[in-house]
Amino acid sequence: MSGVSRVAGRVARVLTACGRGLVQAAVSQFAGVPLLVGSLLSIVFLPLGLGVLTAPVLLRGTRAFADTQRRWAREWSGVPIASPYRPLPRIEPGPAGRVELCRQLVRDPATWRDLLWLLLNVPVGALLGVLPAALLVNGLGGILVAPFLVALTTAHHLYWTLNIPLGALCLTAVIAAAPLIVKGHALFCSALLAPGRGQLSARVDSLTDSRTQVVDASAAELRRIERDLHDGAQARLVALGMNIGLAEQLIKHDPEAASALMVEAREHSGQALSDLRDLVRGIHPPVLAERGLDGAVRALAMSMPFPVDVRIELPGRPEAPVESAVYFAVAEALTNAAKHSGASRAWAQLSHDHGRLVAIVGDDGIGGVCPTAGGGLAGVERRLAAFDGVLVVTSPVGGPTIITMELPCALSSPKT
Incomplete structure (x- = not known):
C-alpha cells in the first residue's frame, strides 16, 4: 500500500503542477496584458489629465495582481517574496487628491518593476506555464496512443514508432520536473517583484x-x-x-x-x-491615559477657538506610544490651523483599516501650508517615522488644507 500511496502522491503532485502552470499561463495573458497596456497608456496620458482617473485603478490592480503572484509563489513553491511597496496615504476625494495619489504611485520604483515584470511575464509565464501540461500530454500520447496506432495503421509507421520513446522521455521529464518548472516561474517572479537592492x-x-x-x-x-x-x-x-x-x-x-x-x-x-x-x-496628557485616543481628541477639539467636526471609528485602542504620537500629531495640526490658517472650521477623522491607523485633519483656511525644517509638521513627520508612518500635506493656495497621517499599528480588543 505504501508503494501505491507514493505513486498516487507523485501523480497528484504532477497533475497539481500542470494545473498551476496552466493557471499561470492564462493569467499572464488574460490579466497581465490588459493591465500592462492600460497602465502604460494611463501613465502616458497623465500630463494631459486623461490618465488621472484610470492610472490609480490600473496601477493598484497591477499591485494586487503582483501580490497574488507573491502569494502563489509562497504557497505553491515555498518561495517567499517580500512586498516592496511604499505605504500610500489615504487621499481625500477630489481632483487634487487623485493627482497626489498618481504622483505617489508613479514615483514609487516598485511600480516600474511591476510593469517590467508584466512585460516579461507574458512570454515567460506562457512558456513555463504550458510546458508541464505539454510534456504530460505528449508523454501520455506517446505511451498510450502511439502503440495502438503502430499496430493498427501502416501509414507513418516509423513516425508513431518514434513517438513511443519520445513519449516515455516526456513523461519521465514531467514526473521529475513539473514542480521544479512551477518553482522556476516563482523564482523568476521573485527576481523582479522582490525589493531591489x-x-x-x-x-x-x-x-x-x-x-x-x-x-x-x-x-x-x-x-x-x-x-x-x-x-x-x-x-x-x-x-x-x-x-x-x-x-x-x-x-x-x-x-x-x-x-x-x-x-x-x-x-x-x-x-x-x-x-x-x-x-x-x-x-503624556492625563486625558489620553484616562479616556483613550477617542476621548482625548474630542477634548482637544472642544478646546479649539473654532468648531471642529470629529469622526472617530476605532474598534479598540492602539499601543500607548502610538496613541501618544497620533494625539500630539493631531494636536499640532489643529494648533497650526488655529494660529495660521484663518479657518472658520476644521475637522478630524480617525479610522483603522487593514492594520493601519489613519488620521486626517483638515481646515477651510487660506492654505499654502508646506512642512519646513524645524517646523511643527516636520516634528510630526519625525515622530510618525519612528513608527514607520507617513505624513502627506495637501494645501493649495486658497485652501482647504488636508493633512493625512498614516501608520501601521494593531488595536487592542474592545473588551480589553
Whole structure:
C-alpha cells in the first residue's frame, strides 16, 4: 500500500503542477496584458489629465495582481517574496487628491518593476506555464496512443514508432520536473517583484535617519523637561522651603510675619503643582491615559477657538506610544490651523483599516501650508517615522488644507 500511496502522491503532485502552470499561463495573458497596456497608456496620458482617473485603478490592480503572484509563489513553491511597496496615504476625494495619489504611485520604483515584470511575464509565464501540461500530454500520447496506432495503421509507421520513446522521455521529464518548472516561474517572479537592492539600501538609510532623528528629538525633549523642572517647579519648591524655614524662626517672635510667609508658601506650592501638571501634560496628557485616543481628541477639539467636526471609528485602542504620537500629531495640526490658517472650521477623522491607523485633519483656511525644517509638521513627520508612518500635506493656495497621517499599528480588543 505504501508503494501505491507514493505513486498516487507523485501523480497528484504532477497533475497539481500542470494545473498551476496552466493557471499561470492564462493569467499572464488574460490579466497581465490588459493591465500592462492600460497602465502604460494611463501613465502616458497623465500630463494631459486623461490618465488621472484610470492610472490609480490600473496601477493598484497591477499591485494586487503582483501580490497574488507573491502569494502563489509562497504557497505553491515555498518561495517567499517580500512586498516592496511604499505605504500610500489615504487621499481625500477630489481632483487634487487623485493627482497626489498618481504622483505617489508613479514615483514609487516598485511600480516600474511591476510593469517590467508584466512585460516579461507574458512570454515567460506562457512558456513555463504550458510546458508541464505539454510534456504530460505528449508523454501520455506517446505511451498510450502511439502503440495502438503502430499496430493498427501502416501509414507513418516509423513516425508513431518514434513517438513511443519520445513519449516515455516526456513523461519521465514531467514526473521529475513539473514542480521544479512551477518553482522556476516563482523564482523568476521573485527576481523582479522582490525589493531591489537599491530599495533595501534606501529603506535602511531611511530607518537609520529616522532613528537618529528620534534619538535627537528624545534628547531635546529630555533637556526641555530638565529646563522646565529647573526653572519652574524646582525654583518654586526652593522658595517654598525658604519661606517655611523663615516662618519657623519668626513664629514665636512675629506670628503675623510668619503667617504671611506661610500664605506665600502655600501659593508657591500651588504654583509648583500647576507647573508639574503642565509638564506632565506635555509628556503624556492625563486625558489620553484616562479616556483613550477617542476621548482625548474630542477634548482637544472642544478646546479649539473654532468648531471642529470629529469622526472617530476605532474598534479598540492602539499601543500607548502610538496613541501618544497620533494625539500630539493631531494636536499640532489643529494648533497650526488655529494660529495660521484663518479657518472658520476644521475637522478630524480617525479610522483603522487593514492594520493601519489613519488620521486626517483638515481646515477651510487660506492654505499654502508646506512642512519646513524645524517646523511643527516636520516634528510630526519625525515622530510618525519612528513608527514607520507617513505624513502627506495637501494645501493649495486658497485652501482647504488636508493633512493625512498614516501608520501601521494593531488595536487592542474592545473588551480589553
